[in-house]
Amino acid sequence: MIPLLLAAPLLLYMLVFYALPVLAMLLKGFGEQHWTLAHYASLADDPVFLKTFWNTLSTAALVTLGTLLLGYPVALALVRTRGVTAAIILVVILLPFWTSVLVRSYAWMVLMGRHGLINEALLAAGLIERPLRILNTSLATVIAMIHILLPYMILPIANALRQIDPSLARAASGLGASPFQAFRQVVLPLSVPGVAAGVLLVFVLSLGFYITPAMVGGPRDITLSMLIAQQVDQLNWAYAACLSTVLLATSLALIAAFQRLPGIGNAFRMNTR
Amino acid sequence: MRTPRSLSRLGRRTTLGLLGASAGAGLTAPFIRPSFAEPAWPEQTTIPDILKGSGEVRIATFGGTMQETQQKAYFEPFEKISGIKVRAFPGSDPTKIKAMVETGNVEWDLAQLSRGSIMNLQKRGDYFEKIDYDLVDAGVDKAYRFEYGLEMLVWAQVLGYRTDAFKGAKPSGWADFWDTKKFPGDRAMYGTGSGGWPELEFALLAAGVPADKLYPLDLEKGFASYDKIKKDIVKWWDTGAVPVQMLTDREVTMTTVWNGRMAALQAAGVPAAISWSQGLLKRDAWGIPKGAKNKLNAQKFVAYSTMAIPQARVSLGIPYGSVNDASNEYIPPERLEILPSAPKIKAQLVTYNYDWWIDNRDTVVNRFNKWLLG
Amino acid sequence: MRDGTSTTHGAAVALTALEKRYDSVAAVAGVSLDIRSGEFLTLLGPSGSGKTTTLMMIAGFEMPTAGDIAIDGQSVVGLPPYKRNIGMVFQNYALFPHLTVTDNIGFPLKQRGVSRAERSKLVGEALDLVHLPGYGNRYPRQLSGGQQQRVALARAIVFQPRLLLMDEPLGALDKQLRENLQLEMRRLHADLGITFIYVTHDQEEALTMSDRIAVMNEGKVAQVGRPEELYDRPASRFVAGFIGESNFLPAVVRDVDGETVVADCQGAVVRGLCRKPPDSGQSIVLSTRPERMRFADEERSDSASNRLRVTVSEAVFAGERCRYLLRTADGTSIVLKEPSSATVRRRSVGEQAEVAWPVADTILV
Known part of the structure; x- marks a missing residue:
């Protein structure tokens, strides 16, 4: 009873400022004046929705993969260094957190532009003859989103790595495992909960990206969030609510799926030994 | 001391960096701060007693430099002369008005929108008060008047290009925009991102449809024309800062753009120019949200702000045109030359048909989305 | 392992003027010690006496600042731990939480490329040896502390190392269990015939189990000898006070x-x-x-x-x-x-x- 009372202010807050608006949005998806399933039914063969949804999912998948491949080694480095070096790595990781998405996107425009730093450097090095189109492509979206979302991958992995008893790596080494074998057979499997958390976080956050793809992405890179914003602006609120519901449902389904994955569920339990 | 010379120096006073200014101005604000140092704008010294009053009027604007200009051009003078306090809020948006009216919590007494967004919303219900035309100045042309709003700013969506891109050749009109052989380089056009309406007019003009036979727009022909330029469009922009940014960064050699932004770009020294030919003449409009608490004050302000002198003051601050025929008397000729309302320029422009768009927007936007992703 | 044909014999370990300094502080300040083949030697001392650091240097987890470590006459300084072929039991067992008992014990065999079938046989024998047959499919978290300790022991000896290092392996167990395991370790030591180096701060444990005890204090060996020698003939007031x-x-x-x-x-x-x-x-x-x-x-x-x-x-x-x-x-x-x-x-x-x-x-x- 008392725990419930303690949580009551937050629960009330969540109810009023989160649950009710979300519910209102869900209801809007069934029509603004009359009850109808038409909006949901039409999604299945709505080419704009399908293409946009696919764009959103594939971009999220690429960004997740990119952050994982780039972030894991950084998380390892973060955990295995001490003192000033570790502090510097942490600051570098967190720096994007403290910069507005808008400013970062402009920075990417300066870097990746037709006459930006990357192209100028490649031209100067004689590697290319004409500037590459990097900005205003899907690649630019993925690169910029990876940059923005890296901390969300690195921090949970670093946290999981930090929770691994350091004597386990020693034990592996003492039992004859080379550093690579020890990593592969002990550290990597034990960091799976962190990887799972990072993957989930980055993927779900990617689904909602809006400003970055709009600013640096290609002409056809419309994400679900962009479509929702567009439809809100076009006053098609029922359709927008319907799209929002799809986005919300996708995120929730992913979270549920991750908790049920056998390997990861197992790993989660193991950490609470 | 207002002199033509000091006005012509307007450009050199805008010293803010392009990138910084565009980042700082956010997504809706105009690009460059104009100078406010120009002395002695025309002053409105008297107004009819019927425009005077008390209390306040809460006005939603598009923020940024436009609002700063409005502050000086007519918010402050109106406060002094009418006794009505003006409170300005950036972020005017038809979706917010929809929500405010529907929830009965109307926080704005007046909003800067467009005839299109006002009528598009009005189509779905009763969201706006009727304008009291008894108060409105006779100098405001009939063309700018409609039942639920009054147009108050004239601007143009035009072709902007880099003057250093084509070895001195000057593109003129949309056929040139479409001709990437003669005028090589990437393009950017206005998309449907933030409630935008596709520039079908330009596609049709490029395909050779005469300006006077433009409306009703021929969708088949328009999208067929769009097909030809699709691969050269690197960005379907949705906010005014993007096309000027892309011209500055040489991401494109040609783009569609709002004329006010181009003036700022030129002022900052970027080798870029406007081709006024076949540009679209558009207008912003005042709308009074239904149920606004101070709607009488809003009516008075609508009338005041469209008078000749307040309108001229805006044109002096930012290169947009006046809706009051009498304003030109107060604007020096060299300034008038760069305003879309200037007779020489206006003659080259095509007047945007809000009524057609109000009826057809959903169809066109949906088709555009499908066409873009298909 | 226990069959009479085993040719395993314990490794002889020689520590010569071994030192470990962190900045200017010496954790180990010149330890020389000859550990005989097949001996059960205990490093006994209060915390901070340098006993664990000495053990970690033998295992290869710490690099000596000076001095030498030789196993059967061969210096191992500079050899990484995984090339030293030494069994090791950690204070907190260090069992791999994501592996079953079988996979934990099979871990050192897998690193050595032992075939799956052979591995299974050896793991089975090791489980018998520590009295845990039938526990192979459990995870460490499903075992009691004593059982985990036995698994750690099995894992440390399954690959037939000639030297087994133990770092306070019974520290976390209650008294009764500790005494049982002490006896079992003696038995294992007798059965396997390999050299044990055992670290503890518990003098009673040291006296019960060891062939010889090296009492350490402030980074140095205060006295080395059989338990009764140390008890009856302490060489210093420190030893006399620390033991008994x-x-x-x-x-x-x-x-x-x-x-x-x-x-x-x-x-x-x-x-x-x-x-x-x-x-x-x-x-x-x-x-x-x-x-x-x-x-x-x-x-x-x-x-x-x-x-x-x-x-x-x-x-x-x-x-x-x-x-x-x-x-x-x-x-x-x-x-x-x-x-x-x-x-x-x-x-x-x-x-x-x-x-x-x-x-x-x-x-x-």
């Missing part, structure tokens, strides 16, 4: 007769054994164990015993024995432990008494 309980009696040297020192103590003449003869007139400390003293009011003095007059200041009955706190004339405290018996008169507080103890149990420290 000792009474320390200040005295002044009157005479030295071979290995026997004759000294004045509290107005009496006492004799003790010394390794190096002190100078006449020197102030010394003689030590003796509480259980080697007895009340001797009714006895006649003899030349094999020392005697002192004392006052009883505290008497505690502790079941199998009585423990008395006594004071000499100048206030020095002495502890005396007497086996309890209905036939022995218990002393009461304030009572005057005379205590005696053998000269052979009196050591100059």
Whole structure:
């Protein structure tokens, strides 16, 4: 009873400022004046929705993969260094957190532009003859989103790595495992909960990206969030609510799926030994 | 001391960096701060007693430099002369008005929108008060008047290009925009991102449809024309800062753009120019949200702000045109030359048909989305 | 492993002037120690004495700042841990939480490329050896502390290393379990015939299990010897105090007769054994164990015993024995432990008494 009372202010807050608006949005998806399933039914063969949804999912998948491949080694480095070096790595990781998405996107425009730093450097090095189109492509979206979302991958992995008893790596080494074998057979499997958390976080956050793809992405890179914003602006609120519901449902389904994955569920339990 | 010379120096006073200014101005604000140092704008010294009053009027604007200009051009003078306090809020948006009216919590007494967004919303219900035309100045042309709003700013969506891109050749009109052989380089056009309406007019003009036979727009022909330029469009922009940014960064050699932004770009020294030919003449409009608490004050302000002198003051601050025929008397000729309302320029422009768009927007936007992703 | 045909023999380990410094602080300050093949050697000392650091240097987890470590005559300094082929049991077991018992024990075999079938056979044998048959499919978290310890032990010996290092392996277990496992480790040591190096701060554990004990203090070896040697002939006041309980009696040297020192103590003449003869007139400390003293009011003095007059200041009955706190004339405290018996008169507080103890149990420290 008392725990419930303690949580009551937050629960009330969540109810009023989160649950009710979300519910209102869900209801809007069934029509603004009359009850109808038409909006949901039409999604299945709505080419704009399908293409946009696919764009959103594939971009999220690429960004997740990119952050994982780039972030894991950084998380390892973060955990295995001490003192000033570790502090510097942490600051570098967190720096994007403290910069507005808008400013970062402009920075990417300066870097990746037709006459930006990357192209100028490649031209100067004689590697290319004409500037590459990097900005205003899907690649630019993925690169910029990876940059923005890296901390969300690195921090949970670093946290999981930090929770691994350091004597386990020693034990592996003492039992004859080379550093690579020890990593592969002990550290990597034990960091799976962190990887799972990072993957989930980055993927779900990617689904909602809006400003970055709009600013640096290609002409056809419309994400679900962009479509929702567009439809809100076009006053098609029922359709927008319907799209929002799809986005919300996708995120929730992913979270549920991750908790049920056998390997990861197992790993989660193991950490609470 | 207002002199033509000091006005012509307007450009050199805008010293803010392009990138910084565009980042700082956010997504809706105009690009460059104009100078406010120009002395002695025309002053409105008297107004009819019927425009005077008390209390306040809460006005939603598009923020940024436009609002700063409005502050000086007519918010402050109106406060002094009418006794009505003006409170300005950036972020005017038809979706917010929809929500405010529907929830009965109307926080704005007046909003800067467009005839299109006002009528598009009005189509779905009763969201706006009727304008009291008894108060409105006779100098405001009939063309700018409609039942639920009054147009108050004239601007143009035009072709902007880099003057250093084509070895001195000057593109003129949309056929040139479409001709990437003669005028090589990437393009950017206005998309449907933030409630935008596709520039079908330009596609049709490029395909050779005469300006006077433009409306009703021929969708088949328009999208067929769009097909030809699709691969050269690197960005379907949705906010005014993007096309000027892309011209500055040489991401494109040609783009569609709002004329006010181009003036700022030129002022900052970027080798870029406007081709006024076949540009679209558009207008912003005042709308009074239904149920606004101070709607009488809003009516008075609508009338005041469209008078000749307040309108001229805006044109002096930012290169947009006046809706009051009498304003030109107060604007020096060299300034008038760069305003879309200037007779020489206006003659080259095509007047945007809000009524057609109000009826057809959903169809066109949906088709555009499908066409873009298909 | 246990079959008679095993050719395994324990590794001989030689530590020579081994040092480990962190910045300017020496954790290990010059340790030289020869550990014989097949020996059960315990490094015993208080925390911070350098025993674990020494062990970690043998395992290869720490690099010595100076000195050498040789296994069977070959220096292993510079060899990474995974190339040293040493079994190791950690303080907290360090079982891999994501692997079953079978996979934990099979881990060192897998690293060595042992085939799956062979692995399964060896793991089975190791489980039998530590009395855990049938536990192979469990995860470490499903085992009790003692069972986890056995798995760690099985994992450390399954690949037949010739040297097994153990870092306070029983520290986290309760007393009963600890005693059982101590016996099992002795048995395993006897069965396997390999060299054990065992680190503990528990002197009783060290005394029970070890062939030899190296007592460490402040980064150095204070004394090395068999348990009874350390107990009966502590070489220093530190060793005498750290291993078992000792009474320390200040005295002044009157005479030295071979290995026997004759000294004045509290107005009496006492004799003790010394390794190096002190100078006449020197102030010394003689030590003796509480259980080697007895009340001797009714006895006649003899030349094999020392005697002192004392006052009883505290008497505690502790079941199998009585423990008395006594004071000499100048206030020095002495502890005396007497086996309890209905036939022995218990002393009461304030009572005057005379205590005696053998000269052979009196050591100059």
